Amino acid sequence: MYYAPYLALKYLRYYLTSSNGKGHGTHSPFIFDFITKVLNDNSPYKEYKQAEGLRKRLLSDSRMFIVEDFGAGSAVLKEQERSIKSIARNAAKSKKYGQLLFRIVKYYQPATILELGTSLGITTTYLSLANPASKIVTMEGAKEIAAIAKLNFRQLDISNIELVEGNFDNTLPDVLKGTNTVDFAFIDGNHRRIPTENYFQMLLPHLHNDSILVFDDIHWSKGMEQAWETIKNSPDVRCTIDLFFIGIVVFRKEFREKQHFSIRF
Ligand SMILES: C[S@@+](CC[C@H](N)C(=O)[O-])C[C@H]1O[C@@H](n2cnc3c(N)ncnc32)[C@H](O)[C@@H]1O
Numbered sequence: 687m688y689y690a691p692y693l694a695l696k697y698l699r700y701y702l703t704s705s706n707g708k709g710h711g712t713h714s715p716f717i718f719d720f721i722t723k724v725l726n727d728n729s730p731y732k733e734y735k736q737a738e739g740l741r742k743r744l745l746s747d748s749r750m751f752i753v754e755d756f757g758a759g760s761a762v763l764k765e766q767e768r769s770i771k772s773i774a775r776n777a778a779k780s781k782k783y784g785q786l787l788f789r790i791v792k793y794y795q796p797a798t799i800l801e802l803g804t805s806l807g808i809t810t811t812y813l814s815l816a817n818p819a820s821k822i823v824t825m826e827g828a829k830e831i832a833a834i835a836k837l838n839f840r841q842l843d844i845s846n847i848e849l850v851e852g853n854f855d856n857t858l859p860d861v862l863k864g865t866n867t868v869d870f871a872f873i874d875g876n877h878r879r880i881p882t883e884n885y886f887q888m889l890l891p892h893l894h895n896d897s898i899l900v901f902d903d904i905h906w907s908k909g910m911e912q913a914w915e916t917i918k919n920s921p922d923v924r925c926t927i928d929l930f931f932i933g934i935v936v937f938r939k940e941f942r943e944k945q946h947f948s949i950r951f
Contacts, residue, residue, distance in 0.1 A: 796869030803875025
């Protein structure tokens with residue numbers, strides 16, 4: 687992981703060099719739509735309240751429990767005592783990105799969604815509420831955390847989520863064996879170069895023209911930046927959108943030339 691000051695410098699560079707996020711001068715209809723109808727959609731969707739209600743509840747839950755710490759990666763498996771609120775504070779995507787993921791799913795309506803890294807299920811809740819007709823498979827290695835996420839889904843009466851427990855290295859191949867196509871995937875766990883590249887390779891045969899992948903923390907470390915470059919250079923990838931804290935990958939053939947965008951968000 688990069689030191690905070692270095693990451694801040696990187697963010698500053700992104701902020702100064704990325705396009706302004708208004709869509710002016712954009713020739714690609716896909717990107718124009720993405721910017722104007724998804725990225726900058728400021729509607730106060732009622733579902734936001736439900737997901738943020740869950741976050742609020744978890745942020746005030748001081749109960750402690752022992753968790754297997756998968757940390758950034760999963761090489762070292764140690765156990766440590768954590769409070770629910772510290773996990774909610776440190777692991778979940780923020781409101782801003784949770785709501786962006788909600789809008790992506792609401793706009794493109796993917797039928798099959800995968801999430802690598804459930805944690806307490808805050809982002810999964812956003813994904814589910816964005817398209818209740820979708821089938822969501824979310825994956826989590828720490829069984830104590832997975833148990834709380836399952837309880838959260840039950841309490842919110844969400845029924846389109848299947849939570850698969852175990853290390854992605856073991857569970858992802860099985861999940862994909864039972865899945866024809868993946869329309870949308872959020873890869874938000876095990877932020878290391880080789881595992882991230884491997885998950886991308888495993889997902890590739892299941893993707894199609896309209897599939898969208900979102901990778902978390904693409905600038906978090908040298909390894910993640912290398913993985914992001916590998917993904918950008920993959921011949922199947924037609925377009926990428928770098929929002930600094932997440933990277934979006936698009937496979938649409940309408941992009942005859944590969945295009946990489948960095949957009950301020
Ligand atoms: C950043 S959190 C996910 C946050 C969640 N997507 C959200 O926004 O609410 C990453 C999760 O991935 C899990 N994880 C990390 N590496 C894993 C692996 N190799 N197999 C299974 N789970 C893993 C961790 O236990 C952690 O709960």
